[in-house]
Every structure is written in structure tokens, then in C-alpha cells.
Amino acid sequence: MNIMRKLRRHGALAGTIAAVALATTLGSAQAETVLRVGNMGEPASLDPHYVSGTWENRIVGDMFLGLTTEGPDGKTVPGAAESWTVSDDGLVYTFKLRDHVWSDGTPVTAGDFVFAMRRILLPATAAEYASLLYTIKGAEAVNTGKAAPETLGVRAIDARTLEITLAGPAPFFLGQLTHYTAYPVPRHVVEKHGKEWIKKENIVSNGAYVLDEWVPNSHIKLAKNPKFYNAASVSIDTVILYPQEDRTAVQRRFRAGEIDVATDFASDQIDWLKANLPNETRIAPYLGIYYYPINTSKPPFDDKRVRQALSMAIDRETIVDKVMKTGELAAYSFVPPGTLNYGEPSYTSFKGMSQADRVARAKALLGEAGFGPDKPLKFQLKYNTSENHKRIAVAVAAMWKKLGIDVELYNSEVKVHYADLKQGKFDVARAGWIADYNDPQNFLYLLETRTGVNNYGRYSVKAFDELMDKASLTADLEARAELLARAEAIAMEDQPIIPIYYYVSKNLVAGHVKGWQDTVNDIHRWRYLSIEK
Amino acid sequence: MFRYVFRRLISAVPTLLIIVTIAFFMMRVAPGGPFDQERNLPPEIEANVLKAYGLDKPLVEQYLDYVGGLLRGDFGPSFEFRDFTVRDLIFGGFPASLQIGSMALLLAIVFGVGFGAFAALRQNSRADYAVMTLAMTGIAIPNFVMAPVLTLVLGVYLSLLPVAGWGDGAWVNKILPVVALALPQVAYISRLTRGSMVEVLNSNYIRTARAKGLRESIVVNRHALKGALLPVVSYLGPAAAAVVTGSVVIETIFEVPGIGRYFVLGALNRDYPLVMGTVIFYAMLIIALNLVVDLIYAWLDPKVRLE
Numbered sequence: 144m145n146i147m148r149k150l151r152r153h154g155a156l157a158g159t160i161a162a163v164a165l166a167t168t169l170g171s172a173q174a175e176t177v178l179r180v181g182n183m184g185e186p187a188s189l190d191p192h193y194v195s196g197t198w199e200n201r202i203v204g205d206m207f208l209g210l211t212t213e214g215p216d217g218k219t220v221p222g223a224a225e226s227w228t229v230s231d232d233g234l235v236y237t238f239k240l241r242d243h244v245w246s247d248g249t250p251v252t253a254g255d256f257v258f259a260m261r262r263i264l265l266p267a268t269a270a271e272y273a274s275l276l277y278t279i280k281g282a283e284a285v286n287t288g289k290a291a292p293e294t295l296g297v298r299a300i301d302a303r304t305l306e307i308t309l310a311g312p313a314p315f316f317l318g319q320l321t322h323y324t325a326y327p328v329p330r331h332v333v334e335k336h337g338k339e340w341i342k343k344e345n346i347v348s349n350g351a352y353v354l355d356e357w358v359p360n361s362h363i364k365l366a367k368n369p370k371f372y373n374a375a376s377v378s379i380d381t382v383i384l385y386p387q388e389d390r391t392a393v394q395r396r397f398r399a400g401e402i403d404v405a406t407d408f409a410s411d412q413i414d415w416l417k418a419n420l421p422n423e424t425r426i427a428p429y430l431g432i433y434y435y436p437i438n439t440s441k442p443p444f445d446d447k448r449v450r451q452a453l454s455m456a457i458d459r460e461t462i463v464d465k466v467m468k469t470g471e472l473a474a475y476s477f478v479p480p481g482t483l484n485y486g487e488p489s490y491t492s493f494k495g496m497s498q499a500d501r502v503a504r505a506k507a508l509l510g511e512a513g514f515g516p517d518k519p520l521k522f523q524l525k526y527n528t529s530e531n532h533k534r535i536a537v538a539v540a541a542m543w544k545k546l547g548i549d550v551e552l553y554n555s556e557v558k559v560h561y562a563d564l565k566q567g568k569f570d571v572a573r574a575g576w577i578a579d580y581n582d583p584q585n586f587l588y589l590l591e592t593r594t595g596v597n598n599y600g601r602y603s604v605k606a607f608d609e610l611m612d613k614a615s616l617t618a619d620l621e622a623r624a625e626l627l628a629r630a631e632a633i634a635m636e637d638q639p640i641i642p643i644y645y646y647v648s649k650n651l652v653a654g655h656v657k658g659w660q661d662t663v664n665d666i667h668r669w670r671y672l673s674i675e676k
Numbered sequence: 677m678f679r680y681v682f683r684r685l686i687s688a689v690p691t692l693l694i695i696v697t698i699a700f701f702m703m704r705v706a707p708g709g710p711f712d713q714e715r716n717l718p719p720e721i722e723a724n725v726l727k728a729y730g731l732d733k734p735l736v737e738q739y740l741d742y743v744g745g746l747l748r749g750d751f752g753p754s755f756e757f758r759d760f761t762v763r764d765l766i767f768g769g770f771p772a773s774l775q776i777g778s779m780a781l782l783l784a785i786v787f788g789v790g791f792g793a794f795a796a797l798r799q800n801s802r803a804d805y806a807v808m809t810l811a812m813t814g815i816a817i818p819n820f821v822m823a824p825v826l827t828l829v830l831g832v833y834l835s836l837l838p839v840a841g842w843g844d845g846a847w848v849n850k851i852l853p854v855v856a857l858a859l860p861q862v863a864y865i866s867r868l869t870r871g872s873m874v875e876v877l878n879s880n881y882i883r884t885a886r887a888k889g890l891r892e893s894i895v896v897n898r899h900a901l902k903g904a905l906l907p908v909v910s911y912l913g914p915a916a917a918a919v920v921t922g923s924v925v926i927e928t929i930f931e932v933p934g935i936g937r938y939f940v941l942g943a944l945n946r947d948y949p950l951v952m953g954t955v956i957f958y959a960m961l962i963i964a965l966n967l968v969v970d971l972i973y974a975w976l977d978p979k980v981r982l983e
Contacts, residue, residue, distance in 0.1 A: 188758040195715070266720075269728035271711065274718055287720040341759050359760065359768060361842045361933035385841065387931045391824065392840055399832050399839040558708030558946050565716045575714065596716040 217662025253299035315582035431646030773934030777920030784861030792869025814863025
């Protein structure tokens with residue numbers, strides 16, 4: 144054993160350390176298989192109605208099982224529902240629940256789903272992510288306190304049959320049901336313990352794992368749920384998730400063999416990682432967009448030519464190749480390519496032009512808008528504090544400088560940044576969006592007038608809104624995709640947002656972890672993985 | 677003496693109240709709120725959330741509610757870590773911070789005073805310069821540089837110690853955080869000790885002691901060191917409070933489940949109750965430790981009388 148050999152040379156202290164280390168190794172070297180994960184965040188909660196982060200999803204997503212769930216390749220597969228039918232108008236879904244139980248042996252019923260969906264939407268629950276369920280008929284009215292929870296379009300026909308009525312046709316609905324906002328919660332436990340239901344001694348779940356231990360800022364331990372309907376297929380007995388966020392510290396732990404999976408790494412480490420850990424470094428396209436919203440309600444940004452010029456002048460290839468270097472793709476659309484229920488995205492018209500031509504055209508556009516050497520365009524570019532955001536902002540400012548634009552870089556901590564965006568207190572700002580479900584609507588709706596505060600730049604164009612409205616009423620997938628593409632084309636012509644790059648997911652996965660597949664939503668359920676000794 | 681302690685503790689109450697008040701209102705003046713985020717909440721939902729936490733009430737009313745809660749020992753819920761109360765978080769995390777901090781402090785005192793005295797006794801010699809150069813380096817190299825270097829060398833390359841993690845409190849997991857936390861303190865204390873020791877060694881009473889023909893070891897250990905420790909002791913009060921309440925850097929790098937991160941995380945997340953809780957906790961510790969320092973001071977220095 145390599146470690147022992149090294150230790151012998153380090154005398155008595157090292158000897159003791161070795162004994163302890165060995166004891167620890169022996170202790171865990173029994174039949175039990177353990178997966179140790181660098182999870183990049185302390186969960187705010189384990190109640191699926193209160194979570195919102197990817198690091199929480201990596202925990203609750205293997206504790207609870209929605210009607211549909213993610214397969215090993217990230218695609219939607221049956222979960223708690225074994226089958227379903229959809230009405231011809233695409234509005235009524237009838238699910239047949241699998242015969243399965245909560246981890247305390249109580250059967251999971253359609254009533255648990257009804258209870259959960261009413262609970263997350265109740266104003267008193269104050270669930271921040273509830274609006275994701277607005278696809279369901281009556282959800283918005285319940286959530287805003289305008290209607291009683293009983294009016295929600297979710298009902299239990301019998302213990303194992305659930306009927307959900309939608310507000311409009313939504314081809315992404317089955318995919319949306321994999322999201323944690325749609326997980327069931329155990330009615331019998333929540334009603335008995337109230338807020339305390341999530342505590343280790345009370346919680347029960349219907350997924351592959353149950354909560355075994357939670358020491359804040361230290362770790363969360365999940366133990367295999369022997370009552371899981373498909374427990375026989377679950378290979379890993381224990382999953383330990385460490386909340387450490389410091390990417391380089393996690394990378395050192397990974398190198399030292401203390402963790403098996405690191406769910407992110409620092410971009411500036413990419414050269415080292417590619418040279419030293421090429422097989423462990425996993426980079427894959429991710430359904431997300433890094434973009435700069437422009438405040439269209441504020442002159443001179445209400446002028447389309449100014450926005451187009453700003454967008455054209457940004458050399459995205461330089462940003463992804465020289466600044467990021469992590470395999471991100473230069474973005475010329477708002478919807479990332481490869482999004483489901485969509486064809487090729489509608490790209491900006493200047494995608495085919497060379498960068499030199501773009502800069503020339505941008506100069507001309509700015510000139511038309513009344514800006515030039517004697518009247519330079521001056522504004523602020525806001526970004527939230529982060530090394531990457533800063534590097535990109537500096538690069539972009541330099542590119543704009545070529546057009547004679549005078550940009551002031553303004554960084555603030557994340558809460559202040561988003562408060563400013565919400566209140567429209569910005570000229571141009573940094574933002575990002577990761578899809579909640581795999582559908583173009585999940586990106587494009589951000590530019591609808593009715594979206595309100597999340598339409599940061601207050602883009603409001605009737606033709607765009609009408610196409611989005613029409614698409615939301617269209618059940619035919621091809622016709623819908625066509626309408627959405629037309630809407631995106633309008634937005635890409637108007638450039639209320641400057642797309643910069645499509646995100647990639649970055650993971651470090653040890654060689655002995657088997658079954659890992661790169662997925663577009665970066666969801667990898669632990670129940671599908673195994674460890675090869 | 678007991679009357680003195682009692683009086684000091686009573687006088688701490690208005691101090692704490694002032695701290696609570698200032699912290700409460702300063703926190704609210706900061707722009708951005710606890711629920712501002714990438715996905716901004718629709719106005720109706722935001723209203724629900726604010727109502728659930730009583731944040732829709734007038735500020736003064738919130739303040740009175742908060743102080744009222746404090747009197748009942750209720751520090752409120754954490755906005756960010758919704759499954760825990762602030763009390764759970766602070767009392768759950770403090771033991772880890774306390775262990776790491778007190779071990780680091782002990783290490784810092786033993787080595788700091790040792791090195792400082794050693795250097796002072798060999799003033800302007802090569803040994804003195806060597807020790808003081810090391811100490812300067814120790815002060816100059818920040819924790820966030822030293823800690824990764826230590827983990828890289830001892831953890832990754834030599835595989836001697838765990839790189840990070842708490843390991844349910846196993847002592848191997850504590851070595852690196854303790855050492856990394858102690859190093860700058862060792863450096864600072866040794867410089868402090870050396871400085872005051874040099875001064876004391878040149879003072880009249882030491883000359884008298886030597887003139888009496890006392891053995892050098894008695895002069896140094898019984899007379900000089902006692903006097904030389906006074907500035908160290910007064911430094912130790914606030915230093916102890918800072919060290920035992922945890923270091924953000926150390927806790928982040930080594931994944932120590934302490935409370936050092938809560939203050940910074942709380943402030944960044946605008947988790948008002950968590951920030952208030954850590955402020956109050958920290959203030960109480962400082963008050964208590966300053967009292968202890970004053971008591972030690974009186975014991976070390978006969979000129980100081982506690983009445």
C-alpha cells in the first residue's frame with residue numbers, strides 16, 4: 144500500500160495517523176458501497192416545496208419520485224406513474240400510479256399528489272418556485288389567493304388514478320413533472336408534524352434514498368430506501384454529499400480520492416484538468432444561456448439599432464475560446480440548440496457575418512442612432528460578483544471600446560444585482576438562465592410582457608407576445624415550434640437581450656464510478672450509478 | 677471581585693441592546709432583500725413570502741418583535757436555511773468552531789510566546805532575525821494561501837492527512853485547519869511577545885533582579901515573562917473571540933461545520949435573523965472574554981485593581 148510505505152518514513156506521528164486512516168478505510172471497506180459527492184452548496188431545505196438550487200435537486204431528486212422522472216440519460220421516463228393517457232385536446236392527463244409505498248410502508252396515493260400540489264400553491268406556504276406549476280388549470284388563481292385550493296385542476300379519481308387538467312396545451316408537461324415542484328409529499332406525515340416533517344426522525348419519502356443524516360455545513364447522508372419500488376436495481380447503498388463550494392478545494396479533495404464526483408470545477412482549472420485528469424473531466428452541453436439583458440425601457444436602449452450594435456460588436460468566439468476555455472458555445476439565439484419540441488433556433492441575422500463586418504455594421508448602426516466620436520455612447524454594465532462574470536465583462540467592454548463606447552463596469556453582490564434588475568435600475572447587465580424543463584417556452588417566456596420582473600429588460604413587443612400566446616394554445620407540436628421560432632426570430636432581430644454563450648455542465652467523475660452519462664439538464668440520479676472496485 | 681464581575685455583566689446589557697439595534701437597522705439599510713434572486717418572484721408570491729416572515733410589517737414593529745423574541749430566547753428562523761432556526765444553526769455549529777479555535781489558540785500561545793521569548797533573549801542575533809523573519813512571513817502570508825498549500829502538500833502529494841471534511845470530528849481532520857488557523861496567530865503573538873520582552877528585559881526591575889544575583893532562569897521565567905505577557909493577554913481577548921467563532925476562510929477550505937461562515941453567508945444572503953444571531957453571539961463572547969482578560973490582567977499586574 145502506497146500510503147503505508149510513505150508513512151513509515153515519517154515517524155511516530157505519521158504512524159498514528161496511519162493507524163487511524165487504516166481503521167477508517169477498513170471500516171468502510173465492507174460490502175456497503177458509498178458514493179461521495181462534492182455537491183457545491185448547503186441545501187436551504189429538503190422540503191421539495193422550498194428548494195430551488197441544483198445542489199438541492201441532487202439530494203431531493205433521489206429521495207422523492209415524481210409522476211415522471213429522469214432516466215439515466217436525463218430523458219423523461221415513467222416514475223411514480225406507470226402509465227398515462229392524454230385527452231385529444233392535450234388538456235387532460237390521467238395518470239395510473241405505480242403500486243408503491245412511502246419509506247414507512249404507507250401506500251403512495253393519488254391523494255398525496257393532490258395534497259402536495261395544493262400545498263405548494265397555497266399562498267400561506269410561500270413557496271418561491273410555485274409559479275412553475277401555473278401550467279395546471281387554476282394554479283395561478285390558487286397561488287395568488289384568488290381561488291380556493293379545491294379549485295385546482297388536480298384530482299384523485301381513486302387511490303391510484305390521478306387526473307390533471309391543464310390551463311392550455313403544454314407539450315412539455317410530462318417533462319415538467321420530473322421537476323421537484325411536482326413531487327408528492329407524504330400527506331400523513333406532513334399533516335402530523337407540520338413544518339417539522341422534514342426532520343430526520345419524521346421524514347418519509349418514496350424515492351430510491353431516505354435521509355439518514357444532515358449535519359449543516361458538513362454533509363448529508365442518504366441511505367438506500369429498501370421500500371423503493373425498484374430497490375433491487377439500486378447499486379449504491381449510501382450517498383454522502385458534501386456542501387463545500389470552494390471549487391479548487393473540492394478539486395483537491397477529488398485528487399486526493401476523498402470524493403468520487405465533483406459537480407463543478409473552476410473554469411480557470413481547465414488546462415490543468417485536461418492535461419492531468421482527461422478521463423475524469425466531463426464537459427457537456429447544458430440547457431442554459433448566459434446573456435446580457437438590455438434595458439429597453441430606457442433611452443437610448445429603446446432604439447433597436449443601439450441594441451443590435453452592442454450585440455454585434457461582441458466577439459463571442461473570443462469569449463468562449465480565450466476567456467472561458469471550458470467548451471462553451473458562442474450563442475446567437477436565446478434558446479440553446481438541441482432543446483426539445485423545437486427545431487433549429489432562430490439565430491441573429493449577423494451570425495453568418497465575419498467579426499470585422501459585424502464591427503463595421505455596428506459602427507454604422509450607432510452612427511445612424513446618433514452616436515459617434517463627438518457624441519460617444521456612455522453607460523453602465525452591471526454584473527454580480529464572480530471571477531468569470533468579471534473576466535467576460537472586461538473583455539466585452541474592450542470590444543465595445545472599439546466602437547467608441549465608454550462603458551463603466553459596475554459589480555455588486557448577487558442580491559443587490561438582482562434587486563437592481565428587478566427594479567429596472569440598469570442599462571446593460573449580466574444574467575443567466577438554466578432551463579427548468581426542456582422546452583423553448585421556458586426561455587422565450589422571459590421576454591413576454593406579462594412575465595414582469597423576470598423580463599429584466601422590460602421587452603414588450605405586441606407581435607412577440609401574440610405569437611407566444613398563440614403557441615401556448617397550440618397542441619400540434621410542429622405548428623407550436625413554428626410559432627415559437629417566429630417569436631424568437633422577432634426577439635433576435637430586436638436584441639432585447641444579447642446572447643453570449645450556451646452553458647456547459649462541468650463535472651469530475653472518478654473512473655470507478657460507472658453508469659455516468661452526460662445529459663443536457665446535468666441531472667444524474669445516484670440510483671443509476673454504481674461503483675466498480 | 678464578584679461585585680466587579682457582576683457590575684460588568686450588568687453593564688453589558690445596554691451595550692448588547694445598542695449593538696442589536698445598530699445591527700438590525702444597518703442590515704435593513706443594505707440594498708437587496710432576502711428574496712431577490714436570479715428568478716425574481718412574481719409580486720403576489722413575493723408578498724406571500726414576505727408576509728410569512730413578517731417582513732411586510734413596518735420596520736419598527738419588526739424591530740420590537742425581534743427584541744421581544746430575543747427576550748424569550750427566540751432568535752427567529754433562518755430565511756436561507758429554512759429547515760433550521762438560527763438557534764439550531766449557531767448552537768449546532770459552535771462546538772466545531774470552538775474546538776478548532778481553542779486548539780489553534782493554545783498552539784498559538786505556546787509557540788508564539790515561546791518563539792517570542794526565545795528571540796528576545798537573543799536580541800539582534802541570527803536566531804532572533806531568523807525567528808522574526810519567519811514571523812513576518814507568517815503574518816504576510818494570508819490564510820487563503822497557506823491553507824491550500826498545506827492541503828496540497830500534506831493531503832494531495834503526500835497523502836498524510838485528509839484534504840478537507842469533518843469526518844464526524846475525527847482528530848486527523850482537525851490537524852490542518854488548526855495549524856492553518858494558528859499560523860498567523862503564532863506569528864503575531866511571537867512578535868508581540870518579543871517586542872514587550874525586549875522592553876521588559878531592559879527595565880529597572882529586571883536589572884535589580886539580576887543585581888540581586890538571581891539565576892537567569894528565574895529572572896526570565898518568573899519576572900520578565902510575567903511582565904512581558906501583559907500586551908499578549910490584552911490581545912488575546914478579542915483574538916480568542918475571533919478565533920473560536922470560526923474563520924470563514926478556514927471553514928470554507930476545510931469544510932469545518934462551524935459558525936464562521938454563517939456571518940458572511942447570512943450577510944450575503946440578506947438572511948437577517950442569521951446575521952443578527954451571529955452578531956449577538958459574537959458580541960456576548962467578546963464581552964465575556966474581555967472580562968476574563970481584565971481578570972487575568974489584574975492577576976498578572978499588581979498595579980491594576982478591580983474596583
